[in-house]
Amino acid sequence: MKWYTKVLLVLAVLLLLAVGLFWLSIQTRVSIADFLNIEKGPTADVTPSSAVTAQFAGVSTLLLSDGETTILTDGYFSRPGALQVGFGKIEPDEEDVKWGVKRLGITTLDVILVVHSHFDHAMDAPIVSKLTGAPVYGSASTANICRGLDLPEQQIRLLEENKPLQFGKFRVTPILSKHYEFPNPKVREAALGGNQEITEPLVPPVKQDAYKMGGAYTFYFEHPFGNFLLQSSAGWKEHALDSIKADLVFLGVGGLGAQTEAYQSEYFRQIVDQLAPKEVILIHWDALTGAVQEPLQGEVWLIDKLMGKTQETFDVVEREMAGRPDIFLYTLPKWEKRELFR
Numbered sequence: 001m002k003w004y005t006k007v008l009l010v011l012a013v014l015l016l017l018a019v020g021l022f023w024l025s026i027q028t029r030v031s032i033a034d035f036l037n038i039e040k041g042p043t044a045d046v047t048p049s050s051a052v053t054a055q056f057a058g059v060s061t062l063l064l065s066d067g068e069t070t071i072l073t074d075g076y077f078s079r080p081g082a083l084q085v086g087f088g089k090i091e092p093d094e095e096d097v098k099w100g101v102k103r104l105g106i107t108t109l110d111v112i113l114v115v116h117s118h119f120d121h122a123m124d125a126p127i128v129s130k131l132t133g134a135p136v137y138g139s140a141s142t143a144n145i146c147r148g149l150d151l152p153e154q155q156i157r158l159l160e161e162n163k164p165l166q167f168g169k170f171r172v173t174p175i176l177s178k179h180y181e182f183p184n185p186k187v188r189e190a191a192l193g194g195n196q197e198i199t200e201p202l203v204p205p206v207k208q209d210a211y212k213m214g215g216a217y218t219f220y221f222e223h224p225f226g227n228f229l230l231q232s233s234a235g236w237k238e239h240a241l242d243s244i245k246a247d248l249v250f251l252g253v254g255g256l257g258a259q260t261e262a263y264q265s266e267y268f269r270q271i272v273d274q275l276a277p278k279e280v281i282l283i284h285w286d287a288l289t290g291a292v293q294e295p296l297q298g299e300v301w302l303i304d305k306l307m308g309k310t311q312e313t314f315d316v317v318e319r320e321m322a323g324r325p326d327i328f329l330y331t332l333p334k335w336e337k338r339e340l341f342r
């Protein structure tokens with residue numbers, strides 16, 4: 001064998017090995033066993049039809065209801081694959097959205113509230129709106145995601161900071177907060193850098209970073225049976241939650257494990273200590289990719305190592321909540337109804 005043939009052979013083997021390892025890193029999913037271990041169970045007795053309930057569909061998609069009024073947050077159902085998110089273009093999959101809406105048992109929907117305009121929150125909202133007739137409330141950027149899919153203007157509503165909205169017995173106040181700070185400078189620049197607004201109707205398929213953040217909202221829900229906060233992104237704005245207390249906090253923890261200990265602890269001080277809830281329910285800890293029909297799953301290894309840090313995130317939660325032993329800590333099972341208040 002000539003020397004250059006040997007070199008070529010070695011190079012070919014190395015290339016194959018690299019491709020194989022890359023393939024494995026986007027096929028293998030990290031464990032979420034610790035999150036599943038703290039799933040909230042059903043109540044011992046029958047839940048009254050007037051109780052405030054929640055159903056979790058992954059990330060920060062929640063169906064909230066008191067038997068009279070039904071609210072969906074985000075409505076993210078068409079999960080692109082890891083390759084598409086990393087290198088390709090993404091778009092809503094109408095069949096997946098239909099499937100998710102049906103799986104949640106949505107028959108009538110009063111409103112869709114979108115926390116911010118990244119794809120894992122806002123991408124499918126206009127499709128849900130078309131299917132149900134419910135209006136989409138979000139930022140100006142979310143409005144342009146809706147326009148890109150030709151949602152009629154009367155179904156597109158703009159959130160106004162600190163201006164409460166009334167939906168049946170739910171009073172919902174949108175509070176402008178801050179998005180999670182990605183520690184990786186490249187990811188931060190792509191997700192949060194430059195102009196964060198979507199200024200024109202966004203027509204998919206587009207690269208995932210075309211879904212600009214557009215302002216991160218926290219929603220404060222007041223209901224006669226109990227008050228709760230939906231904090232989707234693990235960021236905070238100083239004093240934004242002053243004077244607010246809640247019985248329960250839906251706490252977004254996505255990426256928290258990748259942050260510094262100072263950031264992690266400050267997040268719990270700013271949100272959990274400020275709100276002083278009896279109960280914390282973790283959200284935004286599961287995979288952004290992978291079919292909606294699958295059970296809750298961990299992110300693929302590569303994305304997890306670059307961004308998610310799922311296990312580290314759980315360890316942070318455990319460490320912080322150990323210092324707050326009076327607060328109940330849960331996750332929600334996928335799809336199943338759980339009672340929040342009665």
Ligand SMILES: [Zn+2]
Nearest residue numbers: 116118179233
């Ligand atoms: Zn985001």
